[in-house]
Amino acid sequence: MSIKPAGEEREVKLLGGATVDGAPIAYLIVLAAVVTGLALIPLSVVLGSGKSFPMSQGIYPLVGWILGPIAGAIASAIGASLGIFIAPHTTTVPLATVLGAVMGSFAAGAMVAAGPRRNWWLPLSLLLFVIYGFYGGRAVLQNGVPVYAVVLGSFINWSALLLFLLPTRRLAASWIGHQDLRRVASGLFLGTWMAAGLSHLTAAAIVYFVVNWPEAVWLAMAPLAPLEHLARCVVGTVIGTGVIAGLRAIGLVKPAWAVY
Amino acid sequence: MGSFSVSIEPLVSLDKVSYLYPRSKKLALCDISLEIHKGEFLGLIGPTGAGKTTLCLTLNGIVPQFYGGRFFGRVTVAGLDTVDHPISTLARHVGVVFQDPETQLIATSVENEIAFALENLCVPREEIKERIPRVLAAVRLEGTEHKHPHELSGGQKQRLAIAAALAMQPDLMVLDEPTSQLDPVGAEEVFATVRELNREVGMTIVMASHAAEEMAEYADRIVLLYDGRIIAAGTPDEIYAQIDLLYEHYLRPPQVAETFYMIGKRGAPVNKPPVRMREGAMLLDTLYQQCTIAAPKNLSMPVFHRGEPLLSVQDLKHTYPDGTQALQGVSLDIHEGEYVLIIGQNGAGKSTLVKHFLNLLRPTAGTVKIGGVEVGNFSVSELARRIGYVAQNPDNQIFSTTVGNEVSFALRNLGYSAKEVEERTVESLEAMGLLDVRDAHPLSLPKGDRARVVIAAILAMKPEVIIFDEPTTGQDFRGARFILDISRKLHQMGKTVLVITHHLYLMPEYAERVIVMGKGTILLDAPIREAYHQVELLRSTFLSPPQAVLLAQQLNHRERQDWKLLTPREVADCFVCHSNGKGGMV
Incomplete structure (x- = not known):
């Protein structure tokens, strides 16, 4: 600022706009609508239940990076809930759909490297460990599925959890915040692998308690689930890069806990 | 009141x-x-x-x-x-x-x-x-x-x-x-x-x-x-x-103020230009007594185009699925190199007509031809090469993350070589003064510049016809003039230019021919000097003639003439005043 204003500087508080955890409500509504809209588009058939999964699964993490963990989780929950009604063909167990969406956005928003929320990943990781324990444990101990089948079939889940625990979590967040759009795209891909994988883990754990798919399905999932997951990552990367580039370009208000 | x-x-x-x-x-x-x-x-x-x-x-x-x-x-x-x-x-x-x-x-x-x-x-x-x-x-x-x-x-x-x-x-x-x-x-x-x-x-x-x-x-x-x-x-x-x-x-x-400002510059006793039409009309009456009115010189007349039309519409009718009859037997020929202004109230059928040129709508009856060939026979890519369309809101046509990518997008998808894509992209960006912002995100630019991005993308395709749909909406005077100057430049390059706008006061320096539409028909098709002076017809379709035209009509009435003046300058040029110490601008 080359000119010194004559007036006294005032303390600016973002108190007037209707916000949720620092994210304008208008943003929540728009992103919830996008999640709902993408819930209409099936990506492929999931073997376990015979249902297809919606394209919206690829942007749950993006919602978290744009709005932050809490507002993002709320937006995704609203969008996914509406999606259940307007696109039941992409939903297996409604509760799993909603909680999966919540986890996808929350985990993404918690990938911050600094600030008061930098340690949120820790309790979240513990929770996810517990979820994975219930999911895999039920398959091995109660349903008698061999461990190797569970490990292979849940590759996208444990790999996401592992990457979330390692410094790759911070790396993805810093890339998403980078000025270079190629880095942003890389961060989105890596981050979506993690956050969408954790979203899938949460949803799959619930669905498994309902469906209890057999060993053959676990084994069939081993090559197919990563392919599906790649599709989620591509969706998140393509949409996310455009959205983040656009948001930066038009200079709209950045939510308080946004990662981009 | x-x-x-x-x-x-x-x-x-x-x-x-x-x-x-x-x-x-x-x-x-x-x-x-x-x-x-x-x-x-x-x-x-x-x-x-x-x-x-x-x-x-x-x-x-x-x-x-x-x-x-x-x-x-x-x-x-x-x-x-x-x-x-x-x-x-x-x-x-x-x-x-x-x-x-x-x-x-x-x-x-x-x-x-x-x-x-x-x-x-x-x-x-x-x-x-x-x-x-x-x-x-x-x-x-x-x-x-x-x-x-x-x-x-x-x-x-x-x-x-x-x-x-x-x-x-x-x-x-x-x-x-x-x-x-x-x-x-x-x-x-x-x-x-x-x-x-x-x-x-x-x-x-x-x-x-x-x-x-x-x-x-x-x-x-x-x-x-x-x-x-x-x-x-x-x-x-x-x-x-x-x-x-x-x-x-x-x-x-306001045009009335601009007109009297220019008259004042010619030595007339205009102490302060009036800013409202009624005051302008009164002042005009008093100036007659103090100035001589001279016949206008060198009023530009459009070039008369002959030969085969580039765009030809014959007895075109279009009825939307809800039963709305948007076009009711429109016939029209547009020749290569013309600059045509299409005006009319919302719902007059302007956009419906233009969409037929782009094959976005099919005629319910009648024909639409480009270069003698029915428009339905062209593929989308062929049409894109021949007709460029600049929509009212440039943001609706922008989707790339850089200006350069936006301009080169269509070229890449139409199979041009990398060398040609690069050459055409640079050429278009240069023509629109956008080379410096090639790597910027289009949405980071002001709206006027975003419109230029869209025009650059169209220019890169080197189309014969360019259609501007309400290009000046939401623009300030400078932005509107900038876009219209581009349209004139394209016209001078030999392109056929069609402009749809409600801002009649902006167009006298650009358009040659005016098509007035109303209720799905062509109410008038005439050179701009004729069309703008059909004041009652324009008003019947809720279009406001520019104030300079209204002042010119008052002048005509007084002088018993039929001068087709369009701009404040042309009206002012008719006043020959001799400053006697009381006159001139203060």
């Missing part, structure tokens, strides 16, 4: 207000001090980027409470400091209406739209039910309570937005370029409504607008903003009479 007068007590006070948007290094507002009085109609004028919208948004606290950034000084509205009080509190005192009515309406019925904000402010249900008919009557929308807002016309939608703001019973109504997206009827409806609210109810109005003629007519006071600063403030007579000041700040004076 005028039953309410302006109070001495200020309703709004801005004291040394400066504002810096987040991530910006340049002040959007700089040391603004201003008082707005109760019952006043204040007009804000200034080119794009002057700070008009930012100033409007400081009045209800959206700046800085929503945008953040750094804020200096103090704004008080009805005694409330806009930094210290939440937007929800300020919303009870300040109603805001924005440029685009489409972006403001969210409910599924007119009455729900009005009730929405009131419900959010916990106004009791019975009170809401009382207010709805009252505000609908105030904006003359009675009987539309149960309609979906999207069933309303553009002007009605904007009036609904005003009604929704009015329902909050605000002390102040802020309107940010409320007519720039509307057709002439819609704009007139909005101005009439605002004038009524101001003069009959005493509502304080702040309106930012580029509509110089209307602002001169309705505003009590004008504030000229430039680069975030107040450059001048005064009555419309004081501000709009300062033609050089307006030119200097890229603003368009």
